[in-house]
Amino acid sequence: MRAIWLREFGGPEVLVAGPAPDPVPGPGQVLIDVVHANITFIETQLRAGRPGPFRLTPPLIPGNGVGGVITAVGSDVDPALTGRRVVSATGGSGGYAERAAVDASAPIAVPAGLALDAAVALLADGRTATMLIEAVGVRPGDRVLVEAAAGGVGSLLVQLATRAGAQVIGAAGGRRKVDLLPGLGAELAVDYLLPEWAEQVRAAVGGVDVVLDGVGGPVARAAFDLLSPGGRMVSFGLASGEWAPVSAEAATARQVTVIRPDVPPARLRAYTEQALADAAAGRLRPLIGQRFPLERAADAHAAIEARATVGKTLLDVA
Secondary structure, eight states: EEEEEOOOOGGGGGEEEEEEEOOOOOTTEEEEEEEEEEEHHHHHHHHTTOOOSOOOOOSSSOOOEEEEEEEOTTTTSOOGGOOOEEEOOOOOSSSBBEEEEETTTSSSEEOTTTTTHHHHHHTTHHHHHHHHHHHHTTTTOOEESSSSSBBHHHHHHHHHHHHHOOEEEEESOOOOOHHHHHTTTTEEETTTSSSHHHHHHHHHHEEEEEEEEEEOHHHHHHHHHHHHHEEEEOOOTTTSSSSOOOOHHHHTTTEEEEOOOOOOOOHHHHHHEEEEEEETTSSSSOOEEEEEEGGGGHHHHHEEEEOOOOEEEEEEEE
């Protein structure tokens, strides 16, 4: 099969297309013919050799999220699963390829009427956004600031917070990204690359009740300073390269709650299923900003690292 190999850590150029043995589903596994592979920011960090949720030891095929059709099952798995459209995590590797063997309990069925590419775009980001909105307890009338609002997770957070009745302020880096935000539901859209962005928010809404931090660094700190007493903040990303520099002491002094969700795996699956159901019902729309053929996985990683992407980036495999 066609695949992308990571044989050493480094820049995007270390992702090289090449043949790989066809996987065979063993006991308790299913085989997925991959149509689309999901790319996340953390995968670019793992490729570079930085710490992450998975321990990678080259050589390997990277990629932790796929969507496709189950075409074979292991000897002890229900053959009725064959032919089902699914999205699935792969366990940390094996996703950038034409086929992937995964544990039979991992795939999630794609609802009827939902396009497979949309389902793949929601596999990780939809779960995260749905979880964050619940964890932070968005209420009608809340003033909610979403950072990295044109990203894969951020674009979903804008929609979900708007649907919850909040007044949403979207912050993104650069005019192209900022211009997307009103169409997602943001009442105010600001460019956090401009030095006066926080003052612009304060002048428009006074302060905010919730910060959904996808940037970290100085942007997160400025967003924290916009929170009114009783406000809540949760971080979901570090587009700046560092997490939010907010201490527990600073949060206490400001009467702000910093939320760090701790969710069991079964609940994470439920969040993914909820995001897929919302998308199938037309209540949630993933923003797929760019697509690359499998062989151009290196270009996809380079684009993400250059902050040149909007929404979700997918690899089209089939």
